[in-house]
Amino acid sequence: xxxxxxxxxxxxxxxxxxxxxxxxxxxxxxxxxxxxxxxxxxxxxxxxxxxxxxxxxxxxxxxxxxxxxxxxxxxxxxxxxxxxxxxxxxxxxxxxxxxxxxxxxxxxxxxxxxxxxxxxxxxxxxxxxxxxxxxxxxxxxxxxxxxxx
Ligand SMILES: C[S@@+](CC[C@H](N)C(=O)[O-])C[C@H]1O[C@@H](n2cnc3c(N)ncnc32)[C@H](O)[C@@H]1O
Numbered sequence: 001x002x003x004x005x006x007x008x009x010x011x012x013x014x015x016x017x018x019x020x021x022x023x024x025x026x027x028x029x030x031x032x033x034x035x036x037x038x039x040x041x042x043x044x045x046x047x048x049x050x051x052x053x054x055x056x057x058x059x060x061x062x063x064x065x066x067x068x069x070x071x072x073x074x075x076x077x078x079x080x081x082x083x084x085x086x087x088x089x090x091x092x093x094x095x096x097x098x099x100x101x102x103x104x105x106x107x108x109x110x111x112x113x114x115x116x117x118x119x120x121x122x123x124x125x126x127x128x129x130x131x132x133x134x135x136x137x138x139x140x141x142x143x144x145x146x147x148x149x
Pocket of ligand 1 (some may be wrong): 008010011014026027028029030042045046047051052055109
Protein backbone atom coordinates (compact mmCIF):
# COMPACT_ATOMS: atom_id res chain seq x y z
CA UNK A 1 0.00 0.00 0.00
CA UNK A 2 3.09 2.24 -0.28
CA UNK A 3 2.77 5.72 1.15
CA UNK A 4 -0.75 5.06 2.42
CA UNK A 5 0.84 3.03 5.22
CA UNK A 6 1.74 4.39 8.65
CA UNK A 7 4.32 2.16 10.33
CA UNK A 8 4.77 2.17 14.08
CA UNK A 9 7.35 0.62 16.38
CA UNK A 10 8.35 1.51 19.93
CA UNK A 11 11.99 1.20 18.88
CA UNK A 12 13.10 4.24 16.83
CA UNK A 13 16.06 2.41 15.29
CA UNK A 14 13.83 -0.29 13.79
CA UNK A 15 11.91 2.42 11.93
CA UNK A 16 15.07 4.23 10.83
CA UNK A 17 16.42 0.99 9.37
CA UNK A 18 13.23 0.17 7.46
CA UNK A 19 13.80 0.89 3.75
CA UNK A 20 10.27 2.07 2.87
CA UNK A 21 9.53 5.80 2.56
CA UNK A 22 6.06 5.87 4.14
CA UNK A 23 5.25 7.75 7.36
CA UNK A 24 6.88 6.12 10.41
CA UNK A 25 6.04 7.02 14.00
CA UNK A 26 7.64 5.86 17.25
CA UNK A 27 4.68 4.54 19.22
CA UNK A 28 3.78 1.83 21.69
CA UNK A 29 1.19 -0.54 20.24
CA UNK A 30 -0.52 -0.80 23.64
CA UNK A 31 -1.29 2.93 23.56
CA UNK A 32 -1.95 3.92 19.95
CA UNK A 33 -2.08 7.69 19.40
CA UNK A 34 -4.81 7.47 16.76
CA UNK A 35 -8.48 8.32 17.04
CA UNK A 36 -11.10 5.58 17.19
CA UNK A 37 -12.14 4.10 13.83
CA UNK A 38 -9.27 5.65 11.82
CA UNK A 39 -8.03 2.77 9.63
CA UNK A 40 -9.48 0.24 7.19
CA UNK A 41 -6.60 -2.22 7.72
CA UNK A 42 -4.01 -2.91 10.40
CA UNK A 43 -1.17 -5.41 10.08
CA UNK A 44 1.11 -7.07 12.60
CA UNK A 45 4.11 -8.89 11.12
CA UNK A 46 5.94 -11.18 13.57
CA UNK A 47 5.48 -8.74 16.42
CA UNK A 48 2.97 -10.25 18.88
CA UNK A 49 5.62 -12.90 19.67
CA UNK A 50 7.72 -10.18 21.36
CA UNK A 51 4.95 -9.38 23.83
CA UNK A 52 3.79 -11.08 27.02
CA UNK A 53 0.10 -12.05 27.26
CA UNK A 54 -1.06 -8.81 28.88
CA UNK A 55 0.75 -6.70 26.28
CA UNK A 56 -0.65 -8.80 23.43
CA UNK A 57 -4.23 -8.36 24.66
CA UNK A 58 -3.77 -4.59 25.16
CA UNK A 59 -2.32 -4.29 21.65
CA UNK A 60 -5.13 -6.29 20.05
CA UNK A 61 -7.72 -4.16 21.93
CA UNK A 62 -6.03 -1.01 20.67
CA UNK A 63 -6.01 -2.27 17.08
CA UNK A 64 -9.73 -3.01 17.42
CA UNK A 65 -10.36 0.53 18.67
CA UNK A 66 -8.53 2.30 15.80
CA UNK A 67 -10.09 0.16 13.04
CA UNK A 68 -13.27 1.22 11.28
CA UNK A 69 -16.22 -1.17 11.57
CA UNK A 70 -15.65 -3.86 8.92
CA UNK A 71 -11.87 -3.16 9.00
CA UNK A 72 -9.30 -5.96 8.76
CA UNK A 73 -6.56 -6.98 11.15
CA UNK A 74 -3.89 -9.08 9.42
CA UNK A 75 -1.54 -11.07 11.62
CA UNK A 76 1.55 -12.99 10.54
CA UNK A 77 3.28 -14.95 13.27
CA UNK A 78 4.67 -18.13 14.66
CA UNK A 79 3.92 -20.35 17.61
CA UNK A 80 6.64 -19.98 20.26
CA UNK A 81 7.47 -22.55 22.95
CA UNK A 82 7.33 -21.23 26.51
CA UNK A 83 10.36 -23.14 27.75
CA UNK A 84 14.02 -23.28 26.74
CA UNK A 85 15.25 -26.73 25.67
CA UNK A 86 18.35 -26.17 27.89
CA UNK A 87 20.19 -23.37 29.73
CA UNK A 88 22.63 -22.70 26.88
CA UNK A 89 19.83 -21.47 24.61
CA UNK A 90 18.71 -17.86 25.02
CA UNK A 91 16.53 -17.29 21.94
CA UNK A 92 14.10 -19.12 19.74
CA UNK A 93 14.83 -18.26 16.10
CA UNK A 94 12.11 -18.02 13.47
CA UNK A 95 13.70 -18.22 10.00
CA UNK A 96 11.68 -16.55 7.26
CA UNK A 97 11.66 -16.45 3.48
CA UNK A 98 9.28 -13.66 2.48
CA UNK A 99 8.00 -13.63 -1.09
CA UNK A 100 6.99 -10.13 -2.18
CA UNK A 101 5.57 -9.29 -5.62
CA UNK A 102 8.95 -8.15 -6.97
CA UNK A 103 11.54 -9.68 -4.64
CA UNK A 104 12.23 -12.28 -2.02
CA UNK A 105 13.72 -11.49 1.40
CA UNK A 106 15.45 -14.00 3.65
CA UNK A 107 15.54 -13.04 7.33
CA UNK A 108 15.18 -14.45 10.81
CA UNK A 109 13.77 -13.16 14.09
CA UNK A 110 15.17 -14.17 17.47
CA UNK A 111 12.73 -14.08 20.36
CA UNK A 112 12.72 -15.01 24.02
CA UNK A 113 10.74 -18.09 24.98
CA UNK A 114 7.44 -16.24 25.55
CA UNK A 115 4.77 -18.86 24.88
CA UNK A 116 2.21 -18.19 22.19
CA UNK A 117 0.09 -20.45 20.01
CA UNK A 118 -2.59 -19.97 17.37
CA UNK A 119 -5.43 -20.69 19.80
CA UNK A 120 -4.21 -17.99 22.21
CA UNK A 121 -4.01 -15.34 19.48
CA UNK A 122 -7.42 -16.31 18.10
CA UNK A 123 -9.05 -16.17 21.54
CA UNK A 124 -7.49 -12.79 22.34
CA UNK A 125 -8.77 -11.34 19.05
CA UNK A 126 -12.25 -12.74 19.66
CA UNK A 127 -12.18 -11.30 23.18
CA UNK A 128 -11.44 -7.88 21.70
CA UNK A 129 -14.47 -8.22 19.41
CA UNK A 130 -12.90 -9.51 16.19
CA UNK A 131 -14.33 -12.26 14.02
CA UNK A 132 -11.96 -14.71 12.28
CA UNK A 133 -12.35 -14.31 8.53
CA UNK A 134 -9.44 -16.33 7.08
CA UNK A 135 -6.61 -18.47 8.37
CA UNK A 136 -3.64 -20.07 6.73
CA UNK A 137 -1.28 -22.29 8.69
CA UNK A 138 1.92 -24.15 7.94
CA UNK A 139 3.64 -26.01 10.78
CA UNK A 140 4.13 -23.41 13.53
CA UNK A 141 3.61 -20.41 11.21
CA UNK A 142 0.25 -18.72 10.80
CA UNK A 143 -1.51 -15.94 8.93
CA UNK A 144 -4.89 -14.73 10.22
CA UNK A 145 -7.34 -12.18 8.90
CA UNK A 146 -9.77 -10.85 11.48
CA UNK A 147 -12.65 -8.46 10.88
CA UNK A 148 -13.99 -5.83 13.26
CA UNK A 149 -17.68 -6.57 13.59
C1 LIG B 1 11.29 -8.28 14.63
S1 LIG B 1 10.21 -6.98 14.42
C2 LIG B 1 9.07 -7.67 13.36
C3 LIG B 1 9.22 -7.21 11.99
C4 LIG B 1 8.65 -5.84 11.66
N1 LIG B 1 7.27 -5.72 12.11
C5 LIG B 1 8.69 -5.67 10.16
O1 LIG B 1 7.64 -5.68 9.53
O2 LIG B 1 9.80 -5.58 9.62
C6 LIG B 1 9.25 -6.86 15.90
C7 LIG B 1 9.14 -5.45 16.35
O3 LIG B 1 8.11 -5.34 17.34
C8 LIG B 1 8.42 -4.19 18.07
N2 LIG B 1 7.58 -4.14 19.27
C9 LIG B 1 7.56 -5.02 20.30
N3 LIG B 1 6.67 -4.62 21.24
C10 LIG B 1 6.11 -3.48 20.77
C11 LIG B 1 5.13 -2.57 21.28
N4 LIG B 1 4.54 -2.77 22.48
N5 LIG B 1 4.81 -1.49 20.54
C12 LIG B 1 5.41 -1.26 19.34
N6 LIG B 1 6.35 -2.07 18.81
C13 LIG B 1 6.70 -3.17 19.52
C14 LIG B 1 9.91 -4.36 18.37
O4 LIG B 1 10.51 -3.13 18.70
C15 LIG B 1 10.41 -4.92 17.03
O5 LIG B 1 10.96 -3.95 16.21
